[in-house]
Amino acid sequence: MASAWLGGCPAQVRGFAPPARARVASGGPVRVKTAREEAPPEPPRGRTSRREGKQMNNTGCVTFEKNERTILANLGGQPWKASQFTRQALRAARSDWLRLRKAVGFTGAGRWLTTELTSPKLAKSGVPSVGVTLHSSLRALAVWRQQDEATQHAIAAALDTTVDDIRSSLMQTMCPRSTSGCVGGCVTTHSEQASLGRTDVVRLVKTLFHLHRPASAFCLTGEELRKLRKANGRKCRWRVNISDDIRWELLAPGLWTFKVPGYAYTKWTPQERPGRKGLSLVYSATERHTDADITNMLRDGHRVAVVLDVRPADLPDVWKGCPVSDGNVTDDLYTHQGPCIVGLSVKGPTLAIKERMRRTGFARPA
Numbered sequence: 399m400a401s402a403w404l405g406g407c408p409a410q411v412r413g414f415a416p417p418a419r420a421r422v423a424s425g426g427p428v429r430v431k432t433a434r435e436e437a438p439p440e441p442p443r444g445r446t447s448r449r450e451g452k453q454m455n456n457t458g459c460v461t462f463e464k465n466e467r468t469i470l471a472n473l474g475g476q477p478w479k480a481s482q483f484t485r486q487a488l489r490a491a492r493s494d495w496l497r498l499r500k501a502v503g504f505t506g507a508g509r510w511l512t513t514e515l516t517s518p519k520l521a522k523s524g525v526p527s528v529g530v531t532l533h534s535s536l537r538a539l540a541v542w543r544q545q546d547e548a549t550q551h552a553i554a555a556a557l558d559t560t561v562d563d564i565r566s567s568l569m570q571t572m573c574p575r576s577t578s579g580c581v582g583g584c585v586t587t588h589s590e591q592a593s594l595g596r597t598d599v600v601r602l603v604k605t606l607f608h609l610h611r612p613a614s615a616f617c618l619t620g621e622e623l624r625k626l627r628k629a630n631g632r633k634c635r636w637r638v639n640i641s642d643d644i645r646w647e648l649l650a651p652g653l654w655t656f657k658v659p660g661y662a663y664t665k666w667t668p669q670e671r672p673g674r675k676g677l678s679l680v681y682s683a684t685e686r687h688t689d690a691d692i693t694n695m696l697r698d699g700h701r702v703a704v705v706l707d708v709r710p711a712d713l714p715d716v717w718k719g720c721p722v723s724d725g726n727v728t729d730d731l732y733t734h735q736g737p738c739i740v741g742l743s744v745k746g747p748t749l750a751i752k753e754r755m756r757r758t759g760f761a762r763p764a
């Protein structure tokens with residue numbers, strides 16, 4: 399309920415710039431009370447995140463990061479709900495999306511989703527699988543800067559905003575808990591697919607669409623999830639974050655009403671992102687985690703993805719006394735029974751990237 403989101407958290411009201419097309423002020427944390435019927439499970443008591451001031455507490459209030467605040471503001475200050483998925487909204491979303499595509503010289507709607515047919519990673523799940531590929535971390539800003547002035551103005555006009563507003567939104571990372579180790583080895587950013595044709599521009603406009611037209615973006619995703627579920631029942635998967643680490647379950651809980659089992663790797667802590675029904679999360683270790691941090695997370699009942707410096711065939715069954723489930727063989731996180739390590743072998747695509755992952759400590763000795 400709309401009022402439930404705003405009631406009881408006055409800081410949330412203070413923290414927002416005017417919603418819709420306006421940008422969120424880059425001030426202090428914004429606290430929003432979650433709707434009771436769509437709230438994720440309560441986080442364990444007494445745990446806080448590593449970053450001072452960035453904390454999800456157990457009173458139902460959430461601290462959103464900058465890019466999440468931008469999206470929430472452009473949703474009018476409230477998360478997207480299933481009731482907003484109407485024929486009229488879907489028609490408007492398609493029209494918005496075509497307009498933005500046209501601004502960068504594309505004709506037609508193109509493919510909204512990445513699927514098991516276009517992504518070898520999603521194909522590993524063995525069932526129809528979908529997701530939306532955005533730009534990770536700050537990559538969209540780099541691609542934006544490569545666009546000529548006329549294109550930048552055309553994009554801004556298609557989104558009914560200004561070039562400055564767009565630039566400012568892209569200065570916010572899409573992966574709030576990324577580290578230099580993970581950015582340097584990010585598989586989606588450095589994949590061969592990422593450098594094909596105009597993939598960079600496709601990801602740029604999808605990222606901008608989510609930041610500046612989130613309700614329309616969620617309508618397009620919702621329609622695809624609806625069709626996927628209708629065709630496959632529960633035998634399908636939705637990779638909720640392919641190349642970003644936004645907590646979509648907090649911003650668009652309405653997408654879970656389509657009942658496609660969702661999953662994601664995430665670098666948020668379990669306290670910051672506890673997940674929800676219909677979302678299977680695996681927490682990813684970075685170079686900032688000690689081995690003890692990882693084993694402690696398992697002790698708390700979680701599954702933790704660890705990149706190990708071995709070939710896929712040499713992935714151990716046990717690491718630091720913890721059971722290892724092979725994350726190379728499937729992308730479907732529902733298959734890993736926790737608590738366990740989801741073991742991933744260090745990947746390139748280039749030797750230099752592998753070497754960097756070893757050097758930063760992101761890839762660990764087996």
Ligand code: SF4
Binds near residue numbers: 534576584643665
């Ligand atoms: S958080 Fe994930 S998607 Fe983002 S840069 Fe790191 S590895 Fe890539």
